[in-house]
Amino acid sequence: MEKKKIVVTNRVFPETRALLEAHAHVVVNEADEPWPAEILLEHCRDAFGLMAFMTDSIGADFIAACPALRIVGAALKGYDNIDVDACTRAGVTVTIVPDLLTVPTAELAIGLMLSLGRNILSGDAAIRKNGFAGWRPSLYGAGLDRATVGILGFGLVGQAIAERLQPFRCRLLASDAARRPETAFPHVTFMDMEDVIAEADWLVLALPLTTETQHLIGRAAIARMKPGARIVNPARGSLVDEVAIADALATGHIAGYAADVFECEDWARDGRPGDIDARLLADGARTVLTPHIGSAVIHVRRDIELSAARCIVDAIAGRSPAHAVNAPAGALLEVVDDVEPAPHKNVSGGR
Template identity: 65%
Template sequence: MAERPKIVATNPVFPETKALLEEQATVVVNPALEPWPYEKVRQRCRDADGLLAFMTDRIDAGFLAACPRLRVIGAALKGFDNIDAEAATNAGVWLTIVPDLLTVPTAELAIGLMLSLGRNIVAGDRSIKQHGFHGWRAEFYGAGLAGATVGIVGFGLVGRAIAERLAGFQCRLLAYDQSVSPALMKSQPHVTMTGFEDLVAKSDYIVLALPLTADTRHIVNSKTIAAMKPGARLVNPARGSLVDEGAVADAIARGQLSGYAADAFECEDWAIVDRPTRIDPRLTASSAPTVFTPHIGSGVTEVRREIELSAARSILDVLAGRIPFGAVNDPRKQFAHAQSRSR
């Protein structure tokens, strides 16, 4: 009898996900909310055929070299900056992502962050819980979306979903994305495409909807912030390292920014060696005009279940010899290239 393949899941998974994988493989799942550290994941995967990976994991060439049996990494995420796709290809390992299921919940959260930041919802909630409610007072005045100019940096699936949801708020929408085609913009008549500098200078709210790459890291920095409208608000539902959090803290302290809302933070971008180890404490102070959520952009129960199942199906596809859904590489081409060079 052939040995069953082994699949490792580095974080807790839904029962349906585990059951699906166990139909074809022996499954090892981290049962705790605390993610396994890099070395423990690598140790667990030394004899694994498949890996169900999450945002908390870091997969690099050293990891892959220590896991010679690994054939597929099914990432339960869309952005894969924490996984070295080129190293996976060179190692003959498929890498798959879930390209579409995270779009709507992330866009919804972005709107929630904007409203919470502008209308002082979190500060008002905290005031009542700490001091009680004694009737209306002339405080917690903020900024609405009606009549505001909102700049969306990045106009892929998430950026467009944010724009669609903002269309009913009676705000002016600007967008910046160098890769968007004129044909696409014909379907977005309520959005004006513009340059990055123009968007930064005109927007009351700036929303980031970009992947994290070498080019986009710290796209919001001290220079960017200095060019913003005084009192602008910044919203980041994408990746933490798009923003220089120290520069944001400085700008809030001097009044250049009215506030910052984020669902992702520099300290969790594991692939960046010199990342901060914590959020700047000036941003987490109780008096700070900030709204933070713990990376829950896709945190809708049914959506998370479907994300896991999609990643699990991709893993099983590879183990069955099929081309997987959501593949971002094709290690067969690397193998064919190596074969041709050896002839």
């Protein structure tokens, strides 16, 4: 019997490729850059399975053009770059990786906070440019000890961030649409989102991107923040309005912005900007910007790929894949219920 075709849209670890090649004919993008949309579609027209990453936008037109497709194994937790409804109608199962990204993303969030508050990048740049002649009264910043930290979204990532902030003796506030039992998190005070925004010295975003959360942190939300507060975004670029952030930095209303994600990379969002606001790039003193490295830990990335690959292998074998987020007609699937729901309209790529 001829092996089924599986398309992998980005370069992967040898272990991942070996696992898939033991069960399928595998086509892998070995380049540093994503395939253009037309090249990806050409590879997928006769494919049984697709391993998708955050650089891919899998919409209804794409699904309709790939009639043999039966499994999209996303190497992602957030899957807002995939039209799950279209997949379901076409009989395509979508699987995700629900928890492997939690810890490294939370670790990076803490790193962004420390780098921004303590002027670590500015200090490094000063030494490299000017040399070091000894201590000077400069680069005074903000620590985390006993700071009020507001976390918007209290799923697995939000919880992991809160856990890692406890040793800093922070006052932890959170808004939580799922209304998790407060007794399970005695170190956290749950509030309405507006109150968290108003009281936080540090505002950390841990939300999925949906049509409801796009530009959640815009001019109105920023106006409610304390003067001198800082914003940290390890979640999705378009949760914030980057133009409004740059304006607030320029006026001094907020003291800093740190981000690992940006509006320009939210591939499936209509009208996304083509680049990061130039003022954010120029403001090295009050911004810390990293290139979406929240899950960029070697063993984590390998495990993410292998998890997605195992789901694809299960589908090839006729088994119900783990971590499915939909249940197409005729498929006996265990649908994941401990992840953020897909939005009704896809607006961004997932981590």
